[in-house]
Amino acid sequence: MSLINFILGPKLFREYAIGGQGSKLYESTMFLEIWGEKILGMLSIAYNIGFYTSPFICTFLYRRGYFVTESISSVAKLTTGIGILYIISVFMRGVGRSQSPAYVRFIRALEMSKSSATESKRLLSLFDFDFKYWKVDFDVKSIEGDDKKKNSPKFNKEKSFWNATKTPCDFLAYLAIHSFGIRMIYPGSIKLLQSYLSGALNDGRAQLIEHQRAERNKIHTRDGNDIDTIFIDNRNNKEAKMYDNNNGNSLVICSEGNSGFYEFGILSTPLSLKYSVLGWNHPGFAGSTGKPYPSQDENAIDAVIQFAIHKLGFPVENLIFYGWSIGGYSSIWAATQYPEIKGLVLDATFDDLLYLALPQMPQSLSGIVRIAVRDYCNLHNEELIKNYKGPVALIRRVHDEIIASEQRIETNRGNFLLLGILKTRFPNIFQSRQIGFGKMLLSKPLESAAPQLEVDNLIKITSYVSVNGKSYPLMIGENFTDEERNDMAEFLIRRHFRDFKSDHCSPLPGEYFNVPWDISI
Structure with a gap:
């Protein structure tokens, strides 16, 4: 092994014991590596701060007269000095690594994996290192070319720069969304935040690998991104077989929120019920490359689903899509492309991003915000979910502070998503009066329903479906009185909706996670 292997080698986070049980953080005691890493870390932080504050820095430098020919030499000296410091730090770190027994073991495993494809996964699974490598x-x-592969899904396409410059507002909207806008919508893609959370991410991943026998995989998408995923297989778990439907045979694909990562995210909920679970990080989050624009996010979850079907061996009908918060968009889009799934579970999910974005910006910028959202990040869940006809369940956080105004339950955007779904699926039940009745019912936490009311309406809808089939929209209720429609509307709301007395980010207890209700004949 030459020194160049240590200089250009990936960053090592953790070394696992044989079998993945028990691990220790990689902490070098070599002076050169410690200081080389510290200097490189400070340069990285300075770069990220400079990147996000560049408009202010450029304005300041311009006012001070640095954007003139006479200042070029000063700028060149500064950048050259930083470059030399960077090169020296990388060299120091490489020399220090070459003296570290743990890093030497890692480099040997990395080199052996290049010449032995069959041993590659086993050797490198003993180390947690920079996912880029x-x-x-x-x-x-x-x-x-696989005959089993379904027709290619319909992906959104991002508008090009030239299509965005028709008017000044279009141009400003394009600049806004491609600079700070997408990072405001998905703060988990901000590298500075990821750097701050790196320790927690590494620890969370280690917990999954050590205690849940999780397997990490890199998935390459159609648009060239690499997606960081984690898989826990409970198909042969004895505890999973104790559940009615052998939960381990069903795979829950978890889509995290705008600051969520699989390392400490929502997959803990289905795991507590012994489902098999597949977590993934949005493009630009942690180990995943790219940016979380809708088109890249759609390509990412489609690749994850194809991995589950073709590599992990789960039938489509055994898949459950579980989305939390903004991850609901990913799950809904996936459900429209794979309608045969077992069900769609949406937790703390909104109806339309635009209604959340507008109140966060000055009224004078509402036109630009509208263009930016609709043209480049149109997460219109209520409109999209109309294309999915399978079982769906919604969970509302009673004290939600993110998708509700001042935690007022009647403003929770999940209410509007639910009513939009039910209006599309049961048009004769959810007429204008029943929509108003539904809003009133949802303006406070749902209480237990009268058992007889549940039984009577279940019989009505089951009888209708047995005669007419259960293809949506169901036209049941054409001859109902207003009172009968109200009763059926309340029944359907309760069958599709559940309250959890919590804020937006609290972990969801396992008892709130159920396979969505499906009308049985």
Whole structure:
């Protein structure tokens, strides 16, 4: 092994014991590596701060007269000095690594994996290192010719720069969304935040690998991104077989929120019920590359689903899509492309991003905000979910402070998403009066329903479906009185909706996670 291997080698976070049980953080005691890493870390932080504050820095420098020919030499000296400091720090770190027994073991495993494809996964699974250097475990393009592969999903396409410059507002909207806008919508993609959370991310990943026998995989998407995923297989788990439907045979694919990562995210809820679970990080989050624009997010979850079907061996009908907060968009889009799934579970999910974005910006910028959202990040869940006809369940956080105004339950955007779904699926039940009745019912936490009311309406809808089939929209209720419609509306709301007395970010207890209700014949 040459010194260059240590200089250019990936960052090592953790070394696992044989079998993945018990691990220790990689903490070098070598003076050169410690100081080289510290200097590089400070340069990285300075770069990220400079990147996000660049408009203010450039304005300041311009006013001080630095954007003139005479100042070029000063700028050149500064950048050269930083470059030399960077090179020296990288060299110091490499020399220090070469003296570290743990890093030497890691480099040996990395070199052996290059010459032995069969041993690659086993050797490198003993280390947690920079995901950029991982080999791709599944490339979605490898199944393009597979006869089992369904027709290619319909992906959103981002507008180009030239299509965005028709008017000044279009131009400003494009600049806004491609600079700070997408980072405001998905703060988890901000590198500075990821750097701050790196310790927690590494610890969370280690917990999954050590205690849940999780397997990390890199998935390559159609648009060239690499997606960081984690898989826990409970198909042969004895505890999973104790549940009615052997939960381990169902795979829950978890889509996190705008600051969520699988390392400490929502997958803990289905895991507590012994489901098999597949977590993934949005493009630009942690190990995943890219940016979380809708088109890239759609390509990412589609690749994750194809990995679950073709590599992990789960039938589509055994998949459950579980989305929390903004991750609901990813799950809803996926459900429209794979309608045969077992069900769709949405927790603390909104109806339309635009109604959340507008109150956060000055009224004078509402036109630009509207263009930015509709043209480049149109997470219109209520409109999208009309294309999905399968079982769906919604969970509302009673004290939600993110998708409700001042934690007022009647303003929770999940209410509007639910009523939009039910209006599309049961048009004769959810007429204008029943929509108003539904809003009134949802303006406070749902209480227990009268058992007889539940039984009577279940019989009505089951009888209708047995004769007419259960293809949506169901036209039941055409001859109902207003009172009968109200009773059926309340029944359907309760069947699709559940309250959890919590704020937006609290972990969801396992008893709130259920396979969505489906009308049985």
